[in-house]
Amino acid sequence: MIVYLRSGGKLHELLKPDVDQYTRRVETDEGATLVEILGELGIPLAMVAFAFVAGKVQKLGYVPSEGDVITIQSPVAGG
């Protein structure tokens, strides 16, 4: 199954985008959680504050579907 992870800012270097400046194509097993996918990519879970899929916030236990475009956001200082 193919999903697309997108990010920038602090996570840019960790994500290693390969599709465009912000996007990485990831092949993964069906049923894998975002935690498992991030683990396989070597991205520390503590560096991901949340995921954003189709306009909605998702926790890292989210199970992506084929073709999902998943934006991941790092922790940020408050205002």
Next chain:
Amino acid sequence: MNGFGGTIVRINLETGGIKRTPTPEKFAREWMGARGFVAKTIYDEVPRDADPLGPENILIMAPGVLTGTFAPAGSKIGFGCISPATNGHADSNMGGHLGAEMKYAGYDMVVFERISPEPVYLYIDDDTIELRSASDYWGMGSLDLEKRMKDDLGEDFQIATIGPAGENGVVFSCITHDFGRQAGRCGVGAVMGSKKLKAIAIRGSKSLPVHDLPTLTKSTCDIIQRTKTHPLMEPWQKYGTALFVGWSNDHGCFPSRNFQTTYHEGWEGISGEKLAEEILVTHKACFGCWINCGKYSRAHIPGKPDVYVEGPEYETIALCGGSCGMTNIHDVAYANYLCDNLGLDTMSGGNTIGFAMECYEKGIITKDDLEGHELRWGNIDDFENIIRMIADRRGIGEVLSYGTKGAAERLGQGTLAFAHQAKGMEFSGYDTRWYSAQLLSYCTSDIGAHHNRSWAITADIQIGQDTPEGKAEVVIYLQHIRPLFDTWCCCRLFWGEVDVTAEEHVDTIRYITGWDVTLEECMKISEKIWNLTRSHYLERNGGPGRRFDVAPARQLEEKVPSGPAEGHRVGIENFEYMLDDYYYNRGWDKNGNPTREVLEILGIPYVADNLEKAGLLGEPFEDGVPEVRGRRLKPKAM
């Protein structure tokens, strides 16, 4: 001069005298604006023994080189003075539209001197500058007054106000603008109140001269196009900073019940998701910003009037929410509104009330002190009672009006151990027992504990949360790069979140001013300002510097009792190790005093002379300044 309004204004509030002088280009180039202008001016002009709330202190407002320009969110304006909370250098900035308006009126800095005999407000309409009576406005809430002044003067005036807390000298009073943007920290509102200056109203219609408009326009359009499609733009627009409550809680840095622990039961009720779901009215942006991270909200609490407020943002949720035991987003938004309208910083305000709630829990503050009320965790009625007592400085509110350090000194009974402050200014919304670099950031900050001076939480994660090694160098880098944005006066979000690089910001400065400036030069200016404000603090408070870089005992000694960070604490040995490392990396001596070599490298030898006269100059290094000084150790994530 390109990029600047061209004029500095001095206003003697005692006599009503108004003096205008051209902004010297050398001054602008060497200090860049806002934080730099403030640091240099108060260092040069305020007597070292001046009372922060007395006539010898000055209050400065100054935009920066990027304010009012095409730079992404070039919206900021800085305020500065000697802080009544720390007795040291203070600078605090706000977004909104005031800074741009001031530059369009043609002004780069306004210096308020002395004390007005009667309440006044400053009226600027391009070339017209007047002090006008504010007798009708005295006593009004900050938000109420902004509405009133827009009705009185016109919607196109940009207004900054103080509330009753600032009038009464509460040391964590703020200056408010645009119905919810604050120069919140360091008690700048109290200094404004001490001068009987109730408000500032500015309308400007001029344009800013620019060195290379075609290149600036093209560069800005490219940045806009690129960032509009940035993946992180949508979450920021939709939720703003409040969305990080969940992460902070899950990772053991969210303050709960005055930092007693770092996991807050019931956090879901005050999360960013809950804000968007239940109270969000609309999104709001500052001048020149297309992120719109501001959230305008409505709090609805049965038995109380519905109120509208900008926020609550993460810091307010952490400190008025978690640290005060709240679990309902309406309550936090209402607390935010109370702070804003009374003219109090939500961060120090929430932190101080959390401290008071713990004192009540321990029996140190009683119902007798509270005019018969209680002060229970998570109770919005109790919060409202105590915050009004603080703003009025009534009863125990007088004690708490000095902030957590001042209150602990007055209350005694071991309360200083759980007063979460550094140098007299309260912690931002992050517990540091599992984040030692952040503790070092707070304790070495020139203005007291403030995350915008250095936010090192993600650096802690990358380096290793429990190790003290490698923290100092990163903290110093962050202490130079983050406040640089307060000097240039643009929002950090474009840099930190949507990949507009610091180098691109410097390019923008070049297109605007025509200066041949580099990021390296800007970083050196930032380091110069840091050394100047550190030295100023020592000249006012004595030495050695190490005496002031002190952490609250709870953060050093008490292990986190529950949640993801359970069992963690920084420990005195680790903290002392980090301090040693920090001073060495700055080129200061082991007592934390700046050395002549460093001050001369930075081009401020007169500061070394002053420190020497006061007996506060650091001992020189035998083999010269350590090579690591000035090295830019940039963490992968900031």
